[in-house]
Amino acid sequence: MTSLPKFVEFHEEGPREGFQFERGRFPLEQRAALVDALALAGLPQIQVASFVHPGKVPQMADAEALFASLTPRPGVKYTGLWLNARGFERAREAAHITLTGSLNFYTSDAFSRMNNNCSAAEMREAQRDWIPRYEEAGVPLDAAYIMTAFGCNFEGEIPVAKVTELARWIAALNTEPGVAIPKLYLCDTVGWANPDSVRRRVDAVKSVLPDVRVGLHLHDTRGLGAANFHAALQMGIDLFDSSVAGLGGCPFCGHSTQAAGNICTEDMVFLCHELGIETGIDLEALIEAAQLAERIIGRPLGGRVMHAGSLQGFRRGRPGA
Numbered sequence: 001m002t003s004l005p006k007f008v009e010f011h012e013e014g015p016r017e018g019f020q021f022e023r024g025r026f027p028l029e030q031r032a033a034l035v036d037a038l039a040l041a042g043l044p045q046i047q048v049a050s051f052v053h054p055g056k057v058p059q060m061a062d063a064e065a066l067f068a069s070l071t072p073r074p075g076v077k078y079t080g081l082w083l084n085a086r087g088f089e090r091a092r093e094a095a096h097i098t099l100t101g102s103l104n105f106y107t108s109d110a111f112s113r114m115n116n117n118c119s120a121a122e123m124r125e126a127q128r129d130w131i132p133r134y135e136e137a138g139v140p141l142d143a144a145y146i147m148t149a150f151g152c153n154f155e156g157e158i159p160v161a162k163v164t165e166l167a168r169w170i171a172a173l174n175t176e177p178g179v180a181i182p183k184l185y186l187c188d189t190v191g192w193a194n195p196d197s198v199r200r201r202v203d204a205v206k207s208v209l210p211d212v213r214v215g216l217h218l219h220d221t222r223g224l225g226a227a228n229f230h231a232a233l234q235m236g237i238d239l240f241d242s243s244v245a246g247l248g249g250c251p252f253c254g255h256s257t258q259a260a261g262n263i264c265t266e267d268m269v270f271l272c273h274e275l276g277i278e279t280g281i282d283l284e285a286l287i288e289a290a291q292l293a294e295r296i297i298g299r300p301l302g303g304r305v306m307h308a309g310s311l312q313g314f315r316r317g318r319p320g321a
Contacts, residue, residue: 005238007278010269011215012038013262014293016047016081018247020059021261022297028062030296032069035078037289038244042281043265045077051087051094067094083116085133092137100142101134103127103181105170107146107162110154111189115147124169131179143183144170145217149201151192158192160204167208174212183213183239188228191221195231202235215239218263220246220302225263226271233277242268245290246302264303266290284311 015035019026038046048070054061063080070078077098082088091097104127106112106120116123134141146166151157163186173179186201198216205214216232218225218240229240241262248261266286272279283305290306300307308314 003236004233004275004277005236007280008233008238008240008272010043010265010279010281011045011047011239011241012043012244012265013047013241014038014243014245014247014265016049016060017262018243018245018293018297020050020057021248022059025059026296028066028069031066034244034289034292034296035066035070036073037285037292039073039076040282041285041289042279043286044075044280045079045098047079047081048097050081050083051090052081052083064090064094067096070096072096088133088137099137099139101130101139102142103130103144103170105144105146105166106148107158107166108148108152108155111148111152114154124166128173135178141179141181143185143215144181145185145187147187148189148192149186150188150197151190153190160200163201164204164208167205170212171209174209181212183215184209185215185217185239185241187217188219189217191219191224193218193228194224195227198228198231199235202232202237213239215241217241219248220261220263226267229263229268230271233272233275240268244286244303245293245306247293247297261302264290264305266303266305270305287311 015031019031035046035048049063049066050060051063052060072078078096079098079100080091082091091099105124109120112118112120112123146163148158149163170181170184174181184205186205202214214237216237218228242265243262244265246261246264266283269279269281269283269286273283287306290303294301
C-alpha cells in the first residue's frame with residue numbers, strides 16, 4: 001500500500017456512456033448544455049458521444065451534430081468512442097474533437113464474443129491493426145483497456161493471472177518500434193470488483209508495467225464503487241473514468257439489472273477533497289451539472305452528494321469548522 005496521491009484526474013464519461021445506456025432520445029441542445037456545464041466545472045476530459053451504427057445505438061445517431069454544437073473551452077479535451085474503421089473515420093471528420101487512440105483487450109471470451117463477435121485472443125490480435133492506422137492518421141496511441149479485469153457474469157471471477165498475461169502482452173507490444181502505450185486501464189466492466197481484488201490486480205499490473213500509468217474504470221453495480229475507488233487511491237492510483245450523477249451502465253452483461261453506472265464523478269470528487277486530494281474541479285459547479293443531468297433524464301439519479309443539501313451547511317456543521 002502506498003500513500004494517497006496528491007492529485008487525481010477524472011475523465012468524464014456521462015455524456016456518452018450515460019445517454020447511450022438510457023432508453024429513449026434526448027434533445028441535442030440539452031446534452032450539449034450538460035457537456036458545457038461539465039467543462040465549466042473543470043473536468044479536463046469529457047467523452048461526448050460514440051460513433052457507432054445508428055441502427056444499433058440510435059441514441060448516438062447525431063454524434064457529429066452534437067460535437068459541432070459544442071463551444072470548446074480551453075484546456076478541455078472532448079473525446080469520442082469508436083469500435084471499427086468506419087466509426088474512426090466519422091470521428092476524424094467531427095468538429096471540436098480531440099482524437100486519442102486506444103486498444104481494447106478482454107479477459108473473458110464470452111464477453112468478447114458478446115461485444116465483438118470474436119474470442120478474446122482474436123480481439124487481442126486484431127488490436128495490432130489499429131497501431132498503423134492511428135500512426136497514419138497522426139493520432140497518438142493514448143491507452144490500453146483491459147475489459148472484465150475483475151469478473152464476468154458469463155465466466156465468473158477472472159483470475160489475476162489472466163490480467164497479468166494481458167499486461168505482459170502489452171509490455172511486449174511496448175518494446176516494438178514506434179509503439180508506446182502510456183496508460184493502462186483496468187475495467188470493472190460488470191461490477192465484480194471489491195477492495196481486495198482492486199489492490200491485488202493493481203499491484204500485479206504495476207509489477208509487470210512499472211513505467212505505465214494505471215487507471216481504473218469502475219462500476220457501482222453492487223454498491224462497492226466508492227470502496228473500490230478508495231482502495232485504488234491507497235494504491236496510488238490517480239486516474240479514473242467516472243460519470244456525472246452515476247450515469248451509465250453495461251447493456252451486455254447478461255443480468256436483468258444490467259450494470260449500474262460508472263462511479264459517480266461528484267461523489268468521488270467530494271471524497272478526494274475530504275481526503276485533502278486536489279482534483280482541479282469546482283465541486284459546487286459539478287453538483288449543478290449533476291442536477292442538470294437529472295433534469296434531462298427526468299428521474300432521480302444515483303449520485304449522493306447532489307441530493308445531500310448545501311455543502312456550505314455541511315462544512316459549517318463539522319467540528320472545528
